[in-house]
Amino acid sequence: MVLTGKTAVVTGAAMGIGKAITEILLQNGAKVVLLDVNETAAKSLLEDLRKQHGQDRTLFLSCNVESEEQIKAAFQKTVETFGGIDILCNNAGILNEGEWEKTVSINLLGVIRSTYASLQHMNKLTGGRGGVIVNTASMAGLGPLLSCPVYTATKHGVVGFTRAMAAASAASGYGIRYNVICPSFVQTELLDNITLKLGQFSHLEDATQQLVEVLGILTPSEVAQCVFELVTDETKNGEALMIFPKGKQYITFPSMQ
Ligand SMILES: NC(=O)c1ccc[n+]([C@@H]2O[C@H](COP(=O)([O-])OP(=O)(O)OC[C@H]3O[C@@H](n4cnc5c(N)ncnc54)[C@H](O)[C@@H]3O)[C@@H](O)[C@H]2O)c1
Numbered sequence: 001m002v003l004t005g006k007t008a009v010v011t012g013a014a015m016g017i018g019k020a021i022t023e024i025l026l027q028n029g030a031k032v033v034l035l036d037v038n039e040t041a042a043k044s045l046l047e048d049l050r051k052q053h054g055q056d057r058t059l060f061l062s063c064n065v066e067s068e069e070q071i072k073a074a075f076q077k078t079v080e081t082f083g084g085i086d087i088l089c090n091n092a093g094i095l096n097e098g099e100w101e102k103t104v105s106i107n108l109l110g111v112i113r114s115t116y117a118s119l120q121h122m123n124k125l126t127g128g129r130g131g132v133i134v135n136t137a138s139m140a141g142l143g144p145l146l147s148c149p150v151y152t153a154t155k156h157g158v159v160g161f162t163r164a165m166a167a168a169s170a171a172s173g174y175g176i177r178y179n180v181i182c183p184s185f186v187q188t189e190l191l192d193n194i195t196l197k198l199g200q201f202s203h204l205e206d207a208t209q210q211l212v213e214v215l216g217i218l219t220p221s222e223v224a225q226c227v228f229e230l231v232t233d234e235t236k237n238g239e240a241l242m243i244f245p246k247g248k249q250y251i252t253f254p255s256m257q
Pocket residue numbers: 011012013014015016017018035036037038063064065066091092093094106107136137138139182183184185186187188189190191
C-alpha cells in the first residue's frame with residue numbers, strides 16, 4: 001500500500017506509541033486523524049505536526065474509545081473531512097489492574113468497538129475502499145505477565161480478535177487486512193508509576209522488572225516502524241508481529257486442523 005493520499009485514523013495518538021505511529025504515517029504521505037482523550041497533549045502535538053506537514057493533513061478529534069457514540073462520530077467526521085478511511089490503528093490502551101473493568105473497556109472492548117464501527121466505512125461490500133487495520137496488543141498478548149493478569153487477558157483478546165477478523169474478512173471479501181503488533185516493553189508513560197498500576201499485584205513488580213532487564217526497552221519509533229511494515233505490505237493479513245529490542249518475529253500459532 002502506497003500511503004500518499006490515504007487517510008489513517010490512530011487511537012491513543014497523542015503520546016507514546018500512537019504519536020510515533022502518527023508521525024511515521026505522516027512522514028510517508030498519509031493524512032492522519034488523531035483520536036485521544038488527552039486534549040492538551042493532542043493539541044500540542046497537532047501544532048507541531050502542522051508546522052512539519054502543513055495544515056490540511058491532520059485532524060484531532062477528542063474521542064474516548066469507551067464510547068461507541070464518540071467513535072462513530074469521529075469516523076463520520078473523518079469521512080466527511082477526508083473522504084474515507086483506509087488505515088485504522090487501534091492503539092489506545094492503559095495499564096490499571098486496580099480499575100480492571102476500565103482496562104477491559106479500553107484495551108479490548110475499545111478495539112472491538114472501533115473495529116466494528118470502521119466496517120461501514122472500510123468494507124468494500126458496503127461502499128468502502130478496503131484497507132488495513134493494525135491493533136496494538138503486547139507481548140503480554142502472547143504470554144502471561146504475572147503482575148497484570150487483566151492487562152494480559154485484554155491483550156490476549158486483542159490478538160485473538162484480530163486473527164479472527166482477518167479470517168472473517170478474507171472469507172467475506174471485505175477487502176480489509178487485520179494485523180496485530182505485540183511489542184515488549186516500550187519507553188512510554190504507560191510504564192510510569194507501575195507500582196500503583198499493578199494494584200493487588202504490586203508485590204510482583206520485581207519479577208516483571210527482572211523481565212525488563214532481560215528483554216530491554218524499545219523506543220516508540222521502533223514499534224511504529226513495524227506498524228508501517230504491516231500497513232504497507234499487502235501480503236500481511238492475520239499476522240501477529242512480536243517486537244523486542246533484539247528484533248522482531250512473526251508468530252506461528254498452533255494449527256487446529
Ligand atoms: N509501553 C509499553 O511497554 C507497551 C508495550 C506493549 C504494548 N503497549 C500498548 O501500546 C498502546 C499505547 O500505549 P503507550 O505505551 O504508548 O502508552 P501511553 O500512555 O504513552 O499512550 C496511551 C495513549 O492512549 C490514550 N488513551 C488512554 N485511554 C484512552 C481512551 N479511553 N480513549 C482514547 N485514548 C485513550 C492516552 O491519552 C495516551 O495518549 C497501549 O495499547 C499499550 O497497552 C505498550
